[in-house]
Amino acid sequence: MNTATLVAAIAPGGAATPQESIAAIKTYKFGDSTAPLRGVEGQVTGSLGNPEARKAIAAALAGLLASDATRDAKIFACRQLSVCGGAENVPALAALLTAISTSDMARIALERIPGAEADAALIDALGKADDKSKIGIVNSLGVRKTASAVPAIAPLLKSKDPLLAEAAAAALGHIGGADATKALKGRMNKAARATAASTLKEQK
């Protein structure tokens, strides 16, 4: 299928199903026409407000993550799942969380998907990921203000990795609450102290 045919197929009123549109972007690489991507974006936006349509396109995007699609296509899929993904798509994203090469792309979506399933996936990955991936995961839990993550994040304040310890302090500051505050007033890596003090100061 050439680009023109594809664009015609996925244009508004076109006949392409989500599976067909997404199959067509499986080989996308930077430098190719972005028109097919914009077509999928349009389908994602169009699916919002229609739970069945949203689930269908999200499932197709999640399926692409486990396929032999290009890296650029998978990153695009994660971006779209940040808009339309739901709890049912969390396992496909969680599978990418612990590997340093894919952790950041998974968080593009997971950080935004509401609900306990995404929280649980991020907390679970903290025990499995390398330190650099952990930094990103901690950051996402902080942005999500996941209070249930405090017991998993607090020990990281003492990490020997200064970036991880500092990220833990920032995340606990975002989460707030009694448990996070208690942790921020406790012992920690020297690298985290300034951030801990600042976050406590900025808490409202």
Add this chain to the structure above:
Amino acid sequence: MSETKGKPEAARLGRRDFLRRTAMASAVVAAPMIIPATALGKGGRPAPSNRITMGCIGVGSQGTGNMQGFLKSPEAQIVSVCDVDRDHRDNAANIVNKVYGDTGCKAYHDFREMLERKDLDTIALALPDHWHSIPSIAAARKGLDIYGEKPLALTINEGKAIVDAVQSNNIVWQTGSWQRSQAHFLQAAELVRNGMIGEIHTVKVGLPTGRPIETQKEEPIPDGFDYDFWLGPAPEAPYTKQRCHWNWRWILDYSGGQLTDWIGHHGDIANWGMGTEHTGPVAVEGKGIFPDDGLWNAATSYLIECTFAPGASPVAPKGFKMILSNLFPMGTRFEGEKGMVFCDRGNRLTTEPANLATHQFGPNDKRLKKSDNHAQDFFTCVRSRELTVAPVVPAYRAISLGLLANISMQLERKIVWDPTAETFPNDDEANRKLQRAMRSPWHI
């Protein structure tokens, strides 16, 4: 210039007091020659210890232009510049050292290293939007006053975090919304604020049209350009020239197109005139045309209607509409029940009735802060600890208009906004767009 020793925050608080006291002393003894000339620097400049030191982060085209403006201030001393592009930082350091006639300005690759200097009073930021929040917050936490380029932030939540850090640390912030330091924009805002054209029903904000670019190929990263650092918190992406310097504005990973580039000027003036600098709309409905192919993906044409609630503005008791579009003439047009005020660059001020343009305000009129030199206003406020003419909260409320507009256009529907809670009530689809995941290890 020697570096202050001791704990940075405590030292800087002491430094703030010193700058304030010397400003007061200068005011008292300005005319008589009580301060011996030998205590002053060359050319009538303040003594080195009494100059406001500055580090410039981001010295591309905009940052270098700003820096050259700061160099004209006799009371400022630029001690460092920072950029991830070697050519930019070397060029900037050379400019500074040539002006000062020495080699005292140090060039840094990493802003974190520069912020460890103990001799900094202020920083100036002119970075791509995706890099606004992290160094702003880091600098504020170190007690540094900030001159920051508009728009304030890439996302709503990053904007809120900047405001929190600035306010919690009592930072003096000046946004690069320099139109506020021009007399005709002030006149326009004061006419509106004083009810000279009656109750306002509509404000039209004219902004530029965007344009697309064809698909680009991956290119070799130029020698001396730390592209990974440039990407920073943004998602990984192959290097191509049209992604980076200047043109990042047209890509949604780094900015929001002409809309967010200019909302900090004409949208800011709209809020200034309406007195809505500390609040926002309750609903936004935008329609935009986005490129259907190519690298740049921000809206090129757009029409956005922002609804402000009754009472949000002191001059619109029944509420008003603020409309943002590239279809209007560039500038800000206030429409009231008794007349109209339009202002734009080039000293353009048009009013109905026409005589309002030269109206002289009296002592009982509502006056706004006057500044005729944007950089000098910043330095004056660094000493006085007063609010600048373009403080951080108005900057946040101005970019909020652009960010809300982009969210509405992307969702292709009207969005309801709570300007107090700063969230979308019962709207998970929109609330997802309040922030973006930052690439590890970056965070705020």
